[in-house]
Amino acid sequence: MGRVAVTDGMDENAIKQLEEAGHEVILNHYSKSELDNGVLGDFDAVVIRSATKITDKVINSSSGRNGSLKLIGRAGVGIDNIDMNAATKSKIAVCNTPSASTNAVVELTIGHLLSCARHITTGDRTLRSNEWAKKSLRGTELSGKRLGLIGFGRIAQGVGKLARSLGMTLHTYDPYLSPEIAADQHCTLHDDIDEVFRLCTHISIHCNHSDETHHLVNSERIQLMPHVGIDGVQCGNHLVNCARGGIVDELAVLEALENGTLASAALDVFEVEPALDNPLIHHRNFHGTPHIGAATYEAQARIGQEMAALIIDFLEGRRPKSILNPLIF
Amino acid sequence: MGRVAVTDGMDENAIKQLEEAGHEVILNHYSKSELDNGVLGDFDAVVIRSATKITDKVINSSSGRNGSLKLIGRAGVGIDNIDMNAATKSKIAVCNTPSASTNAVVELTIGHLLSCARHITTGDRTLRSNEWAKKSLRGTELSGKRLGLIGFGRIAQGVGKLARSLGMTLHTYDPYLSPEIAADQHCTLHDDIDEVFRLCTHISIHCNHSDETHHLVNSERIQLMPHVGIDGVQCGNHLVNCARGGIVDELAVLEALENGTLASAALDVFEVEPALDNPLIHHRNFHGTPHIGAATYEAQARIGQEMAALIIDFLEGRRPKSILNPLIF
Numbered sequence: 001m002g003r004v005a006v007t008d009g010m011d012e013n014a015i016k017q018l019e020e021a022g023h024e025v026i027l028n029h030y031s032k033s034e035l036d037n038g039v040l041g042d043f044d045a046v047v048i049r050s051a052t053k054i055t056d057k058v059i060n061s062s063s064g065r066n067g068s069l070k071l072i073g074r075a076g077v078g079i080d081n082i083d084m085n086a087a088t089k090s091k092i093a094v095c096n097t098p099s100a101s102t103n104a105v106v107e108l109t110i111g112h113l114l115s116c117a118r119h120i121t122t123g124d125r126t127l128r129s130n131e132w133a134k135k136s137l138r139g140t141e142l143s144g145k146r147l148g149l150i151g152f153g154r155i156a157q158g159v160g161k162l163a164r165s166l167g168m169t170l171h172t173y174d175p176y177l178s179p180e181i182a183a184d185q186h187c188t189l190h191d192d193i194d195e196v197f198r199l200c201t202h203i204s205i206h207c208n209h210s211d212e213t214h215h216l217v218n219s220e221r222i223q224l225m226p227h228v229g230i231d232g233v234q235c236g237n238h239l240v241n242c243a244r245g246g247i248v249d250e251l252a253v254l255e256a257l258e259n260g261t262l263a264s265a266a267l268d269v270f271e272v273e274p275a276l277d278n279p280l281i282h283h284r285n286f287h288g289t290p291h292i293g294a295a296t297y298e299a300q301a302r303i304g305q306e307m308a309a310l311i312i313d314f315l316e317g318r319r320p321k322s323i324l325n326p327l328i329f
Numbered sequence: 330m331g332r333v334a335v336t337d338g339m340d341e342n343a344i345k346q347l348e349e350a351g352h353e354v355i356l357n358h359y360s361k362s363e364l365d366n367g368v369l370g371d372f373d374a375v376v377i378r379s380a381t382k383i384t385d386k387v388i389n390s391s392s393g394r395n396g397s398l399k400l401i402g403r404a405g406v407g408i409d410n411i412d413m414n415a416a417t418k419s420k421i422a423v424c425n426t427p428s429a430s431t432n433a434v435v436e437l438t439i440g441h442l443l444s445c446a447r448h449i450t451t452g453d454r455t456l457r458s459n460e461w462a463k464k465s466l467r468g469t470e471l472s473g474k475r476l477g478l479i480g481f482g483r484i485a486q487g488v489g490k491l492a493r494s495l496g497m498t499l500h501t502y503d504p505y506l507s508p509e510i511a512a513d514q515h516c517t518l519h520d521d522i523d524e525v526f527r528l529c530t531h532i533s534i535h536c537n538h539s540d541e542t543h544h545l546v547n548s549e550r551i552q553l554m555p556h557v558g559i560d561g562v563q564c565g566n567h568l569v570n571c572a573r574g575g576i577v578d579e580l581a582v583l584e585a586l587e588n589g590t591l592a593s594a595a596l597d598v599f600e601v602e603p604a605l606d607n608p609l610i611h612h613r614n615f616h617g618t619p620h621i622g623a624a625t626y627e628a629q630a631r632i633g634q635e636m637a638a639l640i641i642d643f644l645e646g647r648r649p650k651s652i653l654n655p656l657i658f
Contacts, residue, residue: 114440121453123618132603134619141627165494274461289452290463
């Protein structure tokens, strides 16, 4: 049967599932030089999260004449750490688990929106420094405000559903979205991203990071935001990014926090991770978490189960669902 | 026309409303001895929030033969800082604004539930100390869990509605609730509060503080909580109190955080406020805010408008809505 390398961890039950199907599973986080030197060539499949980078060098040294690697499983969604072109050229299939972590990211996004609007992290921080900051922590409500969703895939739709329960109205920019889906979800679809920034006091990012979306959130767009909700309340502008680092220009965010263009910003993802020595993090109105969007026990269990099923299908000769390579598979 | 003292602040527009109706408004926070010595006797009405304590001494020195005070307006909900019996005996009407702050408290409660489940304050705090704690901050989802609501008035019903959108199922203990209201809101009503603790991994407090509810949340009850969600996930137990200090025994909470009986606790209200030098605040899994449940611009505006209308009604000889004194008014 097959040999499977798991380099960034995997749910216990999922590993059991693979082993019970007769496959050998090796749990090990390999160094860059081990990867470059073809360590994955001894495996049929590798399961990664975001920490392992699968470059063209890693692919070339592990496949074809150099090894047996035929499947890269991304336990999660984002594939910016995989060289897709190189994988496709080497006939290595790439799979991910696109829906398993949706609810985890949805809940974190709503948590950040509420935390920002109500100064929850600031409240906790000031209490811990023995300061009763009640008077300076008057917040605003999400109810009655507009939420702009940049990208309107599964996660944004989940966020949108909860935001509507909270009394927000929805606007989105998503050039790949059919107008019917937006209408079904009571969300106004705009052709011009600037219009979403012009209308919305609250913006949440839910797209991939690509050349097209790099620094999509920049100074010019942040400056378009209206400060005042449709209910007439001076709630200021709020930005949340639980999608991918790089979509938001962090220097622009820091500047906007400093001059008050943004009342708050919450980031779970950063241009450089781990995000240490990042000046943005220390701003009073910044709220951050260390890339934990999918980090729930529930999501990791769902991811593991989906990934185990994908790998078992592949190694037993069936075409797995959610193959991401174009055409050739 | 009337003279109105505003001792703990009030929304600007509400003050304008009172002045435009011809009343004189004095904004001043009086000391305990000024209050005891009858300073409020020069006014027809006083508007307080939680900071001003209206004791029997204050009432006796400001009403009847000693002064003209005839109305106490509580801009907010809780009246634990007003001696109701003394007010009623002195024929002073007491009014509050029971629904104006509902949504503000609802949103803070959901924010705390999500913050606790996803370590949002801990994530922010560790980032600020230059630690990338991604691996130790795996959280759990609210979806698929049971929420126990202690008290099922307006705020709890609002929290319940959002919690259901989040995929939680609702249980409540409320001896004053009609079973029809619980059923309408898809919430299981229990006669025995212990049963709610036995069933629910997440508990949120939404009752008044009284002799009946003092230390309602104690060690014994916390120990009944199940640690495991109905979805089988070991999510631990979580407690949120955005109602009133004193309902929760803080020493019991600290002990439960220390021995792991509680995975998290979030308090917006404390037995002693300002909550300084409180050992609970420094526990890693504690999340706190400094009594900001009603502290939104929206709620303060709604409170101010309602209170101004109540006072204008009263001073113009009409019976205001929401008089809290029993019978005699």
